[in-house]
Structure formats: structure tokens, C-alpha cells
Amino acid sequence: MEKTNRLLYEASVEGNPTALLNLLQEDPLILDRVTLNNNDDMPLHVASMLGHIDFVKEILIRKPHLAMEPDSQRRLPLHLASAKGHAVVVKALVSASPDTCLARDRDGRNPLHLAAIKGRYDVVKELVHARPHAARxxxxxxTILHLCVKYNQLEVLKFLVERVDDHEFVNSKDTDGNTILHLAVADKQLETIKFLLLDTTIEVNASNTNGDTPMDILAQGPRDVKDEQIIQLLTRAGAFEMKTEGFLGEVPLNRKKMALDSSKYSKKPRVPSHFKKDSKNDDDWLDKKRNTLMVVASLIATMAFQAGTNPPSGVWQDGSSTDPTRRAGYAVMVYNHPNLYHVFLVCNTVGFVSTLSIILLLISGLPFLKHRFFLWILMVIMWIATSSMSITYLVSIWVLTPKPEAETFRTVVNGIMLVWIGLMTLLVAGHSIQLMNFFSKQPFRRKKAILSPIVINNAEI
Incomplete structure (x- = not known):
């Protein structure tokens, strides 16, 4: 019996399916007996770890339940194949038993965790495709995202964030209350920080159990050449320090002692008060503009709806059997001024849809709408809406005005339209210049914030 077990072990190490078949002919129960002891040298475990796909398939064809057999560390063959990055073997094991994706070893990790830690991108894709819930x-x-950052596996992190696409999942916290941004900043993983700030919905000012934001974490660590770039990225994303009143004087005594004993003072960049004031004033200005846009958009939408359901000249009260355009409820304007009615209907609809779009965007609560650029886009949409409603009014008055007075009215309207076009052009140009000035000042503001005095023990240097 011992000799047979040794031959089986050697066949699994070599990945020799012929030797396996010969042993099974001699003893059909040999695989079942070997797995009774839960040893670490079970044939399927060994072959999965070494990537012998033919050997693995022969076992799975005859004994598919062996894919669920754990070793002494509670690891399944899928754990070993995932950690080693054998994507073909992983696919075969998952096909035999998909629920093995959720199995946990003695440390509580499933195969997807081990693949993410090792950076096995192809294996991660295979496992997530089989059981997406394993990622949670x-x-x-x-979470698995914390493991990706701890072991600096950026490509796997990108895939998981894109695949799961969940705001709460990205902002999950560990036992110390740290998000993945806290961990990335603490380890100064520049590329990971860029990805999190630019391509995810990570909360840049989330605090951990000690009340530290990612900016606080950076200030508490030793300084190096990456700090300036990280500060720029965090500042640009709106990050701030929770502990802004100085540095070592405001932190707990044990942390102060650690900083002094190590002779590595945590240099905390202090944002100038005028910068904070400008930022607050800018936010207040944006809020007022958004509120104003909401009120105006609501009024215009109401006007457009009323004009659409009750057009100029009203509707026919009774119908005509000979003329299909003269039916009860149809607009009189269609019969008297068909061309003008089309202009009226198009402009009124554009104004109505434009204002509804503004209202929908403002109540959606999307974070990017708090930026000046998107507020400028909303202003352009409002310009389109007001221009459309102006044309709607013009057509309505034209239709309701008798012929003799219409010629005089046309002359007056031509002048008014020229003034209106000039005014609208001036407004759009003014807002565009203001927007460009705002963006041009941003690098200077960030530079002033970054180069502000560094405080150590309440002394500026």
C-alpha cells in the first residue's frame, strides 16, 4: 500500500496521466483512500499546484468531488492553483465545482484573495467571471481591495474596481477604519493614488478610527520625493487635513514621542487661511448659481408646458368633415400658419426639454456637477432654453398680430433680435473667459498651498 501511494505521489508531481490510469486499474479506490488523511500531498492538490492540467482533468473526470477536499490548511486544489497562477487548471476546477470559488482556507481567504495577493490577473478574471460574489x-x-493595495497589485485592483463598480465597496474600511486610499497614501503608491483619485468614487476626506484623513496620514509619515506629487493629487481632488491647528502639539502624546524619538518630524503642510476662505466662497457661489438655475428652469418648463398644451389662437371647438386639420382639439395655428406652427412647436419643445434636463441634472446629486466647468455647461443649456422660448414668444405675437401692425412689428423685432443675439454672445463669452481664468489660477493656488510654511512644534520653517 505504501508503495502504491508513493507511485501515485510521483505521478502527480510529474503530471503523468498514464501512470495515474495504470494505478487506478490496479486499485480503483486509491484516490479516495489517499484523501482520507487530509495530507498536503494529495494528488489533485499537488497536480493543481504544479499546473499539470492533463493530470487534473483525468482526476476530475473520475472523481469530481475531490475538488472539494481540503488539506490540513483547509486549502482546496483551487486555492493552490489560484495562488500559483495556473489559469487553465483554475478553469477546469471551477467547471467541476463552481462553489469552490467561495471556499475559505484556515486564514479565511478564498481562492480569489490568494490570486489577488499574488497578482494573478488571468486567474482573477476567471474566478470573478465564475462567482462575482467572491470579490465581496x-x-x-x-476587502479584496485592501489586499490589492497592501500587496501593491494595481492591475488587479483596476479590474476589480471596474468589474464590481460599487461606491460603498470602494470606500470600505478595515479594522482601523482605513480606506484603500489611506493604505495607498501610507505606502506612497503614487500610481495607485492617481487611479483612485481620477477613476473611482473614493472619498478623499474619509477619516479612520484615529480621525486621520489620507492627507493626515501623509503628513505623519517620513518625507521623501513622492510627497510633493501626492500632495498635489490630493489637493486637486479636494483633500484636506482633519487636524489643521498645528502639528505635534495637537496629536496624542504617544505619537508625539514616537515622532521625536525617531528624529523624523512629520512635516504637515498647512493650507493658508486665505486659500480656505477662497474655496469656501467659491462653494457658496456655486450653490447660489445652482439654486438660481433650478428656479429659472422650473419657471421656463412651466411656461413651455402651458404654451404646448394651449398654443396661440387656441384650438378648434368643433370639427370639419372636409378638412383633416380642422378637427376639435387641433391647434388653429396649424390651419392659419402651418410653417410658423412648426417653428413654434420645435422651439417650445427645445426649451421644455432643455429646462427639464437642467432640473434632472441638478437634483441627481452627481459629484462632478459641483465643478465650475459643469455649471458652465448648465448655463449654456439655459441659454439655449431662453433663446428657444424667446423665438416661441416671437412666433406667438406674430400670429396674434393683425397684418397692418405686423409690418411695423417686424421692423421692431429685427432690432430687438440683434440686441438679443449680441447680449447672449456677450454672456457666453464672459462666462467662457471667467471659466478659463478659473482654470488658469488653479495650479497657482495649489502651488501656494503646497509651498506654505511647514510647522514643527508650532514653529514655522
Whole structure:
């Protein structure tokens, strides 16, 4: 019996399916007996770890239940194949038993966790495709995203964030209350920080159990050449420090002692008060503009709806059997001024849809709408809406005015339209210049914030 077990072990190490078949002919129960002891040298475990796909398939064809057999560390063959990056073997094991994707080893990790830690991109894709819910499994309050950052596996992190696409999942916290941005900043993973700030919905000012934001974490660590770039990225994303009143004097005594004993003073960049004031005033200005846009858009939408359902000249009260355009409820304007009615209907609809779009965007609560650029886009949409409603009014008055007075009215309207076009052009140009000035000043503001005095023990240097 011992000799047979040794031959089976050697066949699994070599990945020799012929030797396996010969042993099974001699003893059909040999695989079942070997797995009774839960040893670490079970044939399917060994072959999966070494990537012997033919050997693995021969076992799975005859004994598919062996894919669920754990070793002494509670690891399944899928754990070993995932950690080693054998994507073909992983696919075969998952096909035999898809639920193995959710199985946990003695440390509480499933195969997807091990693949993410090792950066096995192809394996991660295979496992997530088979069981997407495996990505949400938590290990000691750490998500798989925390593991990706801890082990600096950026490509796997990008794939998982894109595939799961969940705001709460991206902003999950570990036992210390740290988000993945806290961990990336603490380890100064520049590329990971760029990805999180630019391509995810990470909360840049989330605080951990100590009340530290990512900017606080950066200020507390040793300084190096990456700090300036990280500060620029965080500042641009709207990050701030929770502890802004100085530095070592405001932190707990044990942390102060650690900083002094190590002779590595945490240099905390202090944002100038005038910069904070400008930022607050800018936010107040944006809020007022958004509120104004909401009120005006609501009024214009109401006007457009009323004009659409009750057009100029009203509707026919009775119908005509000979003329299909003269039916009860149809607009009189269609019969008297068909061309002008089309202009009226198009302009009124444009104004109505434009204002509804503004209202929908403002109540959606999307974070990017708090930026000046998107507020400028909303202003352009409002310009389109007001211009459309002006043309609607012009057509309405034209239709309701008798012929003799219409010629005089046309002359007056031509002058008014020229003034209106000039005014609208001036407004759009003015807002465009103001927007460009705002963007041109941003690098200077960030530079002033970054180069502000550094405070150590309440002394500026």
C-alpha cells in the first residue's frame, strides 16, 4: 500500500496521466483512500499546484468531488492553483465545482484573495467571471481591495474596481477604519493614488478610527520625493487635513514621542487661511448659481408646458368633415400658419426639454456637477432654453398680430433680435473667459498651498 501511494505521489508531481490510469486499474479506490488523511500531498492538490492540467482533468473526470477536499490548511486544489497562477487548471476546477470559488482556507481567504495577493490577473478574471460574489468576501474586515493595495497589485485592483463598480465597496474600511486610499497614501503608491483619485468614487476626506484623513496620514509619515506629487493629487481632488491647528502639539502624546524619538518630524503642510476662505466662497457661489438655475428652469418648463398644451389662437371647438386639420382639439395655428406652427412647436419643445434636463441634472446629486466647468455647461443649456422660448414668444405675437401692425412689428423685432443675439454672445463669452481664468489660477493656488510654511512644534520653517 505504501508503495502504491508513493507511485501515485510521483505521478502527480510529474503530471503523468498514464501512470495515474495504470494505478487506478490496479486499485480503483486509491484516490479516495489517499484523501482520507487530509495530507498536503494529495494528488489533485499537488497536480493543481504544479499546473499539470492533463493530470487534473483525468482526476476530475473520475472523481469530481475531490475538488472539494481540503488539506490540513483547509486549502482546496483551487486555492493552490489560484495562488500559483495556473489559469487553465483554475478553469477546469471551477467547471467541476463552481462553489469552490467561495471556499475559505484556515486564514479565511478564498481562492480569489490568494490570486489577488499574488497578482494573478488571468486567474482573477476567471474566478470573478465564475462567482462575482467572491470579490465581496471580507477577511478580518479587509476587502479584496485592501489586499490589492497592501500587496501593491494595481492591475488587479483596476479590474476589480471596474468589474464590481460599487461606491460603498470602494470606500470600505478595515479594522482601523482605513480606506484603500489611506493604505495607498501610507505606502506612497503614487500610481495607485492617481487611479483612485481620477477613476473611482473614493472619498478623499474619509477619516479612520484615529480621525486621520489620507492627507493626515501623509503628513505623519517620513518625507521623501513622492510627497510633493501626492500632495498635489490630493489637493486637486479636494483633500484636506482633519487636524489643521498645528502639528505635534495637537496629536496624542504617544505619537508625539514616537515622532521625536525617531528624529523624523512629520512635516504637515498647512493650507493658508486665505486659500480656505477662497474655496469656501467659491462653494457658496456655486450653490447660489445652482439654486438660481433650478428656479429659472422650473419657471421656463412651466411656461413651455402651458404654451404646448394651449398654443396661440387656441384650438378648434368643433370639427370639419372636409378638412383633416380642422378637427376639435387641433391647434388653429396649424390651419392659419402651418410653417410658423412648426417653428413654434420645435422651439417650445427645445426649451421644455432643455429646462427639464437642467432640473434632472441638478437634483441627481452627481459629484462632478459641483465643478465650475459643469455649471458652465448648465448655463449654456439655459441659454439655449431662453433663446428657444424667446423665438416661441416671437412666433406667438406674430400670429396674434393683425397684418397692418405686423409690418411695423417686424421692423421692431429685427432690432430687438440683434440686441438679443449680441447680449447672449456677450454672456457666453464672459462666462467662457471667467471659466478659463478659473482654470488658469488653479495650479497657482495649489502651488501656494503646497509651498506654505511647514510647522514643527508650532514653529514655522
Amino acid at each position: 468576501a471580507v477577511v478580518q474586515q479587509e
